[in-house]
Every structure is written in C-alpha cells, then in structure tokens.
Amino acid sequence: MSSTVLDYSKEIPVIEGVPTAASLDEAIVKPINDFPQRNWFIGLAITGTMLGIGGISLAWLLWKGVGIWGINQPVAWGFDVVNFVFWVGIGHAGTLISAILFLLRQKWRTGIARFAEAMTLFAVLCAVQFVIFHTGRPWLAMAWLFPYPNQHGVWVNFTSPLEWDVFAVNTYFTVSAVFWYIGLIPDFASLRDRATTTIKKTTFAVLSLGWRFSNRHWQHYERAYLIMAGFATPLVLSVHTIVSFDFAVSVLPGWHTTIFPPYFVAGAIFSGFAMVQNVLIVTRKAFKFEHLITMDTIEKMNKIMLVTGTMVGYAYIMEFFIAWYSGNATELFVFINRATGPYWWAYWTMMTCNLVAPQLFWSKKIRTSLLASFILAIFVNIGMWFERFVIIVTSLHRDFLPSSWGMFIPTMWDFGLLIGSFGLFFTLVLLFVKFLPAIAMAEIKAVVPGAQPSHPSHNGNGTSH
Amino acid sequence: MEKKLYSINAIYHTPNDILHAAKAVKDAGYTKFDVHTPYPIHGLDDAMGLKETKLGFVTLAAGILGAVGMISFASWVAVKDYPQVIGGKPYWSWPAFVPVTYEIAVLLAVLGTVGGMIVFFFKFPNTSHPLHDTTFMKKVSSDKFGITIQAEDAQFDEKKVRDLLKTTGGEVEAIYYSDEFLNFKPNTFDPKFILLLVGISLATSAGGYLYWNKVLYLPPFDWMVEQPRFDVQSATDYFEDGRTMRLPVEGSVARGFIPYPYKLGVNADSVGRFLVNPLLNTKATLDLGKRKFLTYCSPCHGNFGNGDSRMNGQFPNPPTLHSDKVRLWPDGAIFHTMTVGQNVMPGYQYQISREERWAVVKYIRTLQRAYNAKESDLQ
Incomplete structure (x- = not known):
C-alpha cells in the first residue's frame, strides 16, 4: 500500500506475504493453545464488571418490574427498544460480510468473516434480552410471543409487526448460528488433530461431528454454504426491514414513513461495520494477525461505512424534506421539534456522528489510519445509538394533545442494563477469541497464493472459493 | 485384536x-x-x-x-x-x-x-x-x-x-x-444409557413442576396470586358474622322470580284448587317433563312412578303414583307436593324450575293414563 498509484489490473492479495498453510494454522491456533496474555485477563475483568452491573440491574428489574426504568406515558418505549434496535443492527454487519460479500466473491472478507459472524450472534443475544425483559413478566413471555396450542384457545396475532419481529429475530439468530457452526466444522476437525490435551481433543472431536476433509463431503458442504449465503442475504435485509415495521406500520408522526425499511437496513450495516471495525482493530493488534487482516481489509470496511453513512444521512435529510413537502402540519412539527425541541442535543449528536464523521473517510490518509478508523468507528456507534433514541423518544414525547406531552428521563437502571449489554457482548467476544479460531482456517488456506491448482485440468467447476 | x-x-x-x-x-x-x-x-x-x-x-x-x-x-x-x-x-x-x-x-x-x-x-x-x-x-x-x-x-x-x-x-x-x-x-439398551434417559426425564419433570407450580408462586412472581380481595366462601374479620359473602336485604326478590306463597304442611288438596297448570299437552312439554322426572323423581318413585325405588332400602320407598288418591288430586296438589315436599320427601323448588315442575305434572298424568288404560283407548 506504499505506492499512491494502484495497479487495478491485479487483484490485491487477501493476506500479506506467502505463508504456508501450516504457518497459518500455527498463527490462528496459537491464541487457543497458549495461556492467555495478561491483557486478556484485564479486558475480561473490565467486561466482567460491566456484565455484573448488568446482572444487578436485571435482578432488580425482575424484583421490582419495569417501573424502575424511566419509561412512562407518553414515552412508553425508552432504552429497552433503543438498545434492542441498536444491537440487532450491530448484528447485520456479520451476515453481510459472511453472506452478501461471499455471494459477491469478495475474497477480502475471508479474514474477518468468522469474527463478524460471531459478533452477529452475540449482538442478537444482547438485543433479544431487551425485548424479552421489556415485556414486564418475561417468565410468561413464551405465551405472548410464540404460537403454541394452549388451554385458553388463544393464538398470537400473525398480522402484528411485533409478532413478525419475533419470527424474524428468531429465524435470524438460528440461521446465523447454523451458518457459523457449519463454517466451524472443518476448523474443529483441524483443532481436533492439533489438540494437545484429551479434553480438547474429545471436545473438538464431538464438535467436528467426525469431519474427514473428504472431497465427497466438501462437494455438498460448499453447495450448502452457497445455499445458506443465498438465504441469509435476503434474510438479513428482511430482519431490519421488519424491525422498522415496528415503527413504520403505526400511525405516529415521525414513525409512519415508507423510507424506514431501506433507511434502517443501511443504518444497521453502517453501525455493524463500525462495531466490527472497533473489535477487529483491537484483536488484530492483540493476536498479531496483521498479515491475515490486512490494512486493505480495514480500508474496504471504511469505504462501506462511508457509503452506508451517506445513505443514512440522505435518509435523515429526505425525511425532513418529506415532512415539509407532505404539507402535514403535525409531521412537520415533529421534525422541527426533533432539531430544535428539548432533545435537540440528541438530534445534533446523531447528525454529527452519522452524517459528518464518516465523510472524513473520503480522505485516503484517514481511512488507512488505524487510529482514525478506530475513533471514527466509535463516533459512528455513538451516533447510531442516538439515531434510535431520536426516532423513538422524540416521536413519542410530544403526543397529539399538548396536555399529554411529557419527557423521558432515563434512570440509573436504564444505564445499568445498557452497560450490562456491552459487558455481555465484549465478554462473549473475549471468550470467543480465546477458545475458538477467530479466523476461518479452512477458508483462509484456500485463498493463500498457490493454494489452488495453477492449471485446472477441467473447466466449469462449480466451487465458489 | x-x-x-x-x-x-x-x-x-x-x-x-x-x-x-x-x-x-x-x-x-x-x-x-x-x-x-x-x-x-x-x-x-x-x-x-x-x-x-x-x-x-x-x-x-x-x-x-x-x-x-x-x-x-x-x-x-x-x-x-x-x-x-x-x-x-x-x-x-x-x-x-x-x-x-x-x-x-x-x-x-x-x-x-x-x-x-x-x-x-x-x-x-x-x-x-x-x-x-x-x-x-x-x-x-x-x-x-x-x-x-x-x-x-x-x-x-x-x-x-x-x-x-x-x-x-x-x-x-x-x-x-x-x-x-x-x-x-453405542448400545441403546445399555443400562447406564437408560438410566441417563430416566434421569434426564425426571430432572426435566421436576424442573418443570418446580417452575410452573412453585417458582412462579414465589416472590416476586406472585404479586398477582396474592390479591387484597375477598374470595367466596372464605372467612373474614370484617363482618360481624365472620363471612365474606353477604345475604340479600330481607324481602328482596330476584328478577323474574315469582315467590311461592304456600308453606309445607298446608293440605295439598286444598292448595291444589287454587293452582292451574299453565302448560299445554304438547310433545315438547312431555319430553321436558320426562327428562326432569327421570332425573329428579325416578330414583325414589321408579321410572314409571310405581314407587319401586332404586335406592335399595337406603331410603324409605314412596307410595305409588297410580293410587286413586294421586290420580284424583288436582294438578295443583301434585305441583305443591313437588315444590315444598311431604313427609320425608324434600321440596324441589330450587332444583326444578316452576315451568319444569308443571311439565313433570303433565308427564305424571301421562304415566297414570298409560297404567289405567281403557279398552276404548286402543281405537
């Protein structure tokens, strides 16, 4: 990357240097077999404390009920739904990287795909806890969420966006988990054959299901991977679309807009890439994966953030324009109130972080700087959290009748659960990078220079790597 | 090997x-x-x-x-x-x-x-x-x-x-x-494996039982189980008579209810003269009367009113309904007896509604007619 003029006639190598397959194994398995570094334990202590704060907030929530939160009429949806939408959005980057970029034959995804998929799972877990606990009595929630035959003769309402959401998020989590596990099977088999202790060997043998690297299996395996990528692509678009229906299908000014589905999906990818970027830069440094997760990969992630950030910014402005253009006085009031009302600071935080900050990525110097990428990704994360806050709270706090106007003031328990969700997410990430291969071994070996036959003896092979 | x-x-x-x-x-x-x-x-x-x-x-x-x-x-x-x-x-x-x-x-x-x-x-x-x-x-x-x-x-x-x-x-x-x-x-019928399955099923059942029947009734999940209100048939210190359920004010009458003026011990024959059966001899009336008779009357009086009780002597047998006395009673006398009772027979006004009692009277009349049929009835 030192030269300023790129030769676009050649594909940029996915990984730097020409490592042998064995040395790749070595690098990837090292964190799993070695005793963790001191920094890992410091990190775990910090995230564990955050998780503990979340645990205490959760216990108190279960004891007292949702009244401990700042929610009330007219703002009945507060941090719970803000955090849910935020975390579900984070998850979308993983599926985008593992499925959409796979279908588009973007080989640079290989180094970060496994990682991003794991983050999808963890983010969806973080999201799901908020929707479960905001039901009030979650131990009975199964009865309201899932259609099952019961003695009351009652069924769920299949025409409700909230019920669509239950189906979408559950399907999304299940499919992501299966996709992730299928990708891990050959790596589990590699770990099995490299295991140093009986416990590890037995565990990985069971998890690998007995994988033998047989080409008669690879043949079906690759097709299954392709099919799953094909399904996960529309699925990931449908999930945040359905999340946006939670708002768009209502008749509340500020929510009732048709731009919501594409705007939410773009925002989800935007925030997800920012989160992946943050975690990626730290892991890359900590485990010395610089040659596997290259600067080129990070730059490409920044470019996607620039694109999606601009799309989101367009949506913000277009929403405002349509509020005026529609001639609907209530709609226009809601949007002017967003920018100048009591929550003006949230609105302008969102605008600065989401619309202005990513524009800095136009500069090649900034998007190839690790520090700048890291800081801007944090800005994007903050901005995207505030986007959901702005959409939910500012639309609700000014009801149709001025006598019903109110304010949302979060309590310490709101913040406790928010901190707890970050604790859960980063704890799971830390455990993941320690106990499972953070980079897909079988996939990265296949994209090393010289990994494929130089003169294929046959044409028209259907394989996809 | x-x-x-x-x-x-x-x-x-x-x-x-x-x-x-x-x-x-x-x-x-x-x-x-x-x-x-x-x-x-x-x-x-x-x-x-x-x-x-x-x-x-x-x-x-x-x-x-x-x-x-x-x-x-x-x-x-x-x-x-x-x-x-x-x-x-x-x-x-x-x-x-x-x-x-x-x-x-x-x-x-x-x-x-x-x-x-x-x-x-x-x-x-x-x-x-x-x-x-x-x-x-x-x-x-x-x-x-x-x-x-x-x-x-x-x-x-x-x-x-x-x-x-x-x-x-x-x-x-x-x-x-x-x-x-x-x-x-792996041997499916390995005792250890079977034991494991049994153990898992027991643990699942016990866990499910504890969750649905015990845990959900522990604080804080029980706030809707314990509610500050009076339940029926329960005791309380609030009222002087110690009951949660209240009696209606003396003399109040439920909507649509016609009080029965004659008490037990009044001569059935004399009461019967003031009461007239309001029902017609229709199939619906007789079917209703038959159903109620078989439900409430037949255990003692027998399915055909012969006084052949099914109670096997645990209860004194009533006399037959085909005696001259009952046959010559006016409808009202049978209705009165049914309503307030007679000797060891209790009154049935709370079990059988007013209209149903008159239907039963019609059915008893039918039985009596059938038992004392004349030659001319065949024609």
Missing part, C-alpha cells in the same frame, strides 16, 4: 499433484476412493468424476414445506380457530402473513439443508472412522493432500494400487483397522 486393511493412501504436497492423481485413480477405474484436502480444491469434483450434488432438492422441499405450512397455519388460526377483527381488516388478510411465512420458509430451508446434509449425505456424527486419529488425517487436516483407495473396491489389489499411487508421485502408506473399533456403536 485382528487388524484389517482399510485402504492404501498416498500423500501429496501440491494441489496440482492431487488433481492429477485423482484423475489417474478415476481413469484406472476405481470407484471406492476418496480425496482428502484441508480446503476445497477447484476442479477436484470433475477430476474425481463426482456428480452434481442433489442437496438443492432438499432445500427446495424444506422451503416449500415451510412456506405452505406457515401460511396454511396462519390462515387456519385467523379464519377458523381464532377469528379476530383486527384493524377492520378481513379475517384472511393474507398479505400480513407474508413476513412470518417468509421467515419460516427460510428457517426450514436452512435447517433442512444443513440437517439433511449432515445426517443423510455425510452420515454424521461418526467419530469412529478408520481414518480418524491417524497421521494421514493429521496431515490432510493441516496442509497436505491425500488419496485413499479402499480395500472394499471391486478391483482392489494391494500391489497394483501401491504401484499406481507411486507413479503419481505420492508417499504411499496403508491404514488398518480392527472390527471392534469400526463397529463400535
């Missing part, structure tokens, strides 16, 4: 070598051979002569099952089993079922593909294959490429196979196995 030959293997170092070797083995006519590579190699399927995978059909079937199943289920719920008017829309608002249908179709398609692949295409889980835990496997799981030609192959000849693999440039070795190892299968 007798060792059998599983296969002759060869290890190669480059993808080009394995591609040529696979082609050579296929061209030599072997069918039971396999190629093991740490990652999928382009062109190997063709070199091995593998047919296109049929996995896509499994996906298609599972996806169609999910889509059709879900939209049928949602339609059945919305139209037949639990019809609700929501937002003024028709019951069968099928566009609103599209999101859930789509999600379930994707879910089943993916689970079907993966489950079908693992179970039917791979025959997994299987961790007792002869190749497992061999140096051959350890090489191909890292950075080498291997071929195995199995001893099961029809034209297998150890020397010829070794020669063939050597000419392709591989490092040849052999894999042996013992039957004991290969045929190792």
Whole structure:
C-alpha cells in the first residue's frame, strides 16, 4: 500500500506475504493453545464488571418490574427498544460480510468473516434480552410471543409487526448460528488433530461431528454454504426491514414513513461495520494477525461505512424534506421539534456522528489510519445509538394533545442494563477469541497464493472459493 | 485384536499433484476412493468424476414445506380457530402473513439443508472412522493432500494400487483397522444409557413442576396470586358474622322470580284448587317433563312412578303414583307436593324450575293414563 498509484489490473492479495498453510494454522491456533496474555485477563475483568452491573440491574428489574426504568406515558418505549434496535443492527454487519460479500466473491472478507459472524450472534443475544425483559413478566413471555396450542384457545396475532419481529429475530439468530457452526466444522476437525490435551481433543472431536476433509463431503458442504449465503442475504435485509415495521406500520408522526425499511437496513450495516471495525482493530493488534487482516481489509470496511453513512444521512435529510413537502402540519412539527425541541442535543449528536464523521473517510490518509478508523468507528456507534433514541423518544414525547406531552428521563437502571449489554457482548467476544479460531482456517488456506491448482485440468467447476 | 486393511493412501504436497492423481485413480477405474484436502480444491469434483450434488432438492422441499405450512397455519388460526377483527381488516388478510411465512420458509430451508446434509449425505456424527486419529488425517487436516483407495473396491489389489499411487508421485502408506473399533456403536439398551434417559426425564419433570407450580408462586412472581380481595366462601374479620359473602336485604326478590306463597304442611288438596297448570299437552312439554322426572323423581318413585325405588332400602320407598288418591288430586296438589315436599320427601323448588315442575305434572298424568288404560283407548 506504499505506492499512491494502484495497479487495478491485479487483484490485491487477501493476506500479506506467502505463508504456508501450516504457518497459518500455527498463527490462528496459537491464541487457543497458549495461556492467555495478561491483557486478556484485564479486558475480561473490565467486561466482567460491566456484565455484573448488568446482572444487578436485571435482578432488580425482575424484583421490582419495569417501573424502575424511566419509561412512562407518553414515552412508553425508552432504552429497552433503543438498545434492542441498536444491537440487532450491530448484528447485520456479520451476515453481510459472511453472506452478501461471499455471494459477491469478495475474497477480502475471508479474514474477518468468522469474527463478524460471531459478533452477529452475540449482538442478537444482547438485543433479544431487551425485548424479552421489556415485556414486564418475561417468565410468561413464551405465551405472548410464540404460537403454541394452549388451554385458553388463544393464538398470537400473525398480522402484528411485533409478532413478525419475533419470527424474524428468531429465524435470524438460528440461521446465523447454523451458518457459523457449519463454517466451524472443518476448523474443529483441524483443532481436533492439533489438540494437545484429551479434553480438547474429545471436545473438538464431538464438535467436528467426525469431519474427514473428504472431497465427497466438501462437494455438498460448499453447495450448502452457497445455499445458506443465498438465504441469509435476503434474510438479513428482511430482519431490519421488519424491525422498522415496528415503527413504520403505526400511525405516529415521525414513525409512519415508507423510507424506514431501506433507511434502517443501511443504518444497521453502517453501525455493524463500525462495531466490527472497533473489535477487529483491537484483536488484530492483540493476536498479531496483521498479515491475515490486512490494512486493505480495514480500508474496504471504511469505504462501506462511508457509503452506508451517506445513505443514512440522505435518509435523515429526505425525511425532513418529506415532512415539509407532505404539507402535514403535525409531521412537520415533529421534525422541527426533533432539531430544535428539548432533545435537540440528541438530534445534533446523531447528525454529527452519522452524517459528518464518516465523510472524513473520503480522505485516503484517514481511512488507512488505524487510529482514525478506530475513533471514527466509535463516533459512528455513538451516533447510531442516538439515531434510535431520536426516532423513538422524540416521536413519542410530544403526543397529539399538548396536555399529554411529557419527557423521558432515563434512570440509573436504564444505564445499568445498557452497560450490562456491552459487558455481555465484549465478554462473549473475549471468550470467543480465546477458545475458538477467530479466523476461518479452512477458508483462509484456500485463498493463500498457490493454494489452488495453477492449471485446472477441467473447466466449469462449480466451487465458489 | 485382528487388524484389517482399510485402504492404501498416498500423500501429496501440491494441489496440482492431487488433481492429477485423482484423475489417474478415476481413469484406472476405481470407484471406492476418496480425496482428502484441508480446503476445497477447484476442479477436484470433475477430476474425481463426482456428480452434481442433489442437496438443492432438499432445500427446495424444506422451503416449500415451510412456506405452505406457515401460511396454511396462519390462515387456519385467523379464519377458523381464532377469528379476530383486527384493524377492520378481513379475517384472511393474507398479505400480513407474508413476513412470518417468509421467515419460516427460510428457517426450514436452512435447517433442512444443513440437517439433511449432515445426517443423510455425510452420515454424521461418526467419530469412529478408520481414518480418524491417524497421521494421514493429521496431515490432510493441516496442509497436505491425500488419496485413499479402499480395500472394499471391486478391483482392489494391494500391489497394483501401491504401484499406481507411486507413479503419481505420492508417499504411499496403508491404514488398518480392527472390527471392534469400526463397529463400535453405542448400545441403546445399555443400562447406564437408560438410566441417563430416566434421569434426564425426571430432572426435566421436576424442573418443570418446580417452575410452573412453585417458582412462579414465589416472590416476586406472585404479586398477582396474592390479591387484597375477598374470595367466596372464605372467612373474614370484617363482618360481624365472620363471612365474606353477604345475604340479600330481607324481602328482596330476584328478577323474574315469582315467590311461592304456600308453606309445607298446608293440605295439598286444598292448595291444589287454587293452582292451574299453565302448560299445554304438547310433545315438547312431555319430553321436558320426562327428562326432569327421570332425573329428579325416578330414583325414589321408579321410572314409571310405581314407587319401586332404586335406592335399595337406603331410603324409605314412596307410595305409588297410580293410587286413586294421586290420580284424583288436582294438578295443583301434585305441583305443591313437588315444590315444598311431604313427609320425608324434600321440596324441589330450587332444583326444578316452576315451568319444569308443571311439565313433570303433565308427564305424571301421562304415566297414570298409560297404567289405567281403557279398552276404548286402543281405537
């Protein structure tokens, strides 16, 4: 990357240097077999404390009920739904990287795909806890969420966006988990054959299901991977679309807009890439994966953030324009109130972080700087959290009748659960990078220079790597 | 432990070598051979002569099952089993079922593909294959490429196979196995396994019982179980008589209720003169009377009013209803007796409604007529 003029006639190598397959194994398995570094334990202590704060907030929530939160009429949806939408959005980057970029034959995804998929799972877990606990009595929630035959003769309402959401998020989590596990099977088999202790060997043998690297299996395996990528692509678009229906299908000014589905999906990818970027830069440094997760990969992630950030910014402005253009006085009031009302600071935080900050990525110097990428990704994360806050709270706090106007003031328990969700997410990430291969071994070996036959003896092979 | 030959293997170092070797083995006519590579190699399927995978059909079937199943289920719920008017829309608002249908179709398609692949295409889980835990496997799981030609192959000849693999440039070795190892299968009826299943089922039942019946009634989950209100038939300190249930104010009468003015002990014959049966002799009246008679009267009076009780002497038998006394009573006298009782017979005004009692009187009259039929009735 030192030269300023790129030769676009050649594909940029996915990984730097020409490592042998064995040395790749070595690098990837090292964190799993070695005793963790001191920094890992410091990190775990910090995230564990955050998780503990979340645990205490959760216990108190279960004891007292949702009244401990700042929610009330007219703002009945507060941090719970803000955090849910935020975390579900984070998850979308993983599926985008593992499925959409796979279908588009973007080989640079290989180094970060496994990682991003794991983050999808963890983010969806973080999201799901908020929707479960905001039901009030979650131990009975199964009865309201899932259609099952019961003695009351009652069924769920299949025409409700909230019920669509239950189906979408559950399907999304299940499919992501299966996709992730299928990708891990050959790596589990590699770990099995490299295991140093009986416990590890037995565990990985069971998890690998007995994988033998047989080409008669690879043949079906690759097709299954392709099919799953094909399904996960529309699925990931449908999930945040359905999340946006939670708002768009209502008749509340500020929510009732048709731009919501594409705007939410773009925002989800935007925030997800920012989160992946943050975690990626730290892991890359900590485990010395610089040659596997290259600067080129990070730059490409920044470019996607620039694109999606601009799309989101367009949506913000277009929403405002349509509020005026529609001639609907209530709609226009809601949007002017967003920018100048009591929550003006949230609105302008969102605008600065989401619309202005990513524009800095136009500069090649900034998007190839690790520090700048890291800081801007944090800005994007903050901005995207505030986007959901702005959409939910500012639309609700000014009801149709001025006598019903109110304010949302979060309590310490709101913040406790928010901190707890970050604790859960980063704890799971830390455990993941320690106990499972953070980079897909079988996939990265296949994209090393010289990994494929130089003169294929046959044409028209259907394989996809 | 007798060792059998599983296969002759060869290890190669480059993808080009394995591609040529696979082609050579296929061209030599072997069918039971396999190629093991740490990652999928382009062109190997063709070199091995593998047919296109049929996995896509499994996906298609599972996806169609999910889509059709879900939209049928949602339609059945919305139209037949639990019809609700929501937002003024028709019951069968099928566009609103599209999101859930789509999600379930994707879910089943993916689970079907993966489950079908693992179970039917791979025959997994299987961790007792002869190749497992061999140096051959350890090489191909890292950075080498291997071929195995199995001893099961029809034209297998150890020397010829070794020669063939050597000419392709591989490092040849052999894999042996013992039957004991290969045929190792968990015994379903192993007492330990059965015990484990029993243990799991007991633990699940106990957990479920504790959760649904105990945990949900512990604080803080019990705030709707303990409510500050009076339950029926319970005691209280609040009222002087110690009961939660209150009596109506003296003299109050329920809507539609006509009080019966005559008390027990008044001569039935004399009361009967003031009461007239308001019902007509219709089939509906007689059917109603018969049903009530068989329910409330027949245990003591017998199915035909003969006084042949079914109580086996636990209760004194009543006299027959076909006596001259009862036959010559006016309807009102029978009605009065039924209402307030007589001797050991209790009154039935709380069990049998006013109208039903008059219907029973009609039915008793029918029985009496049937028992004392005249010749002329036959005509």
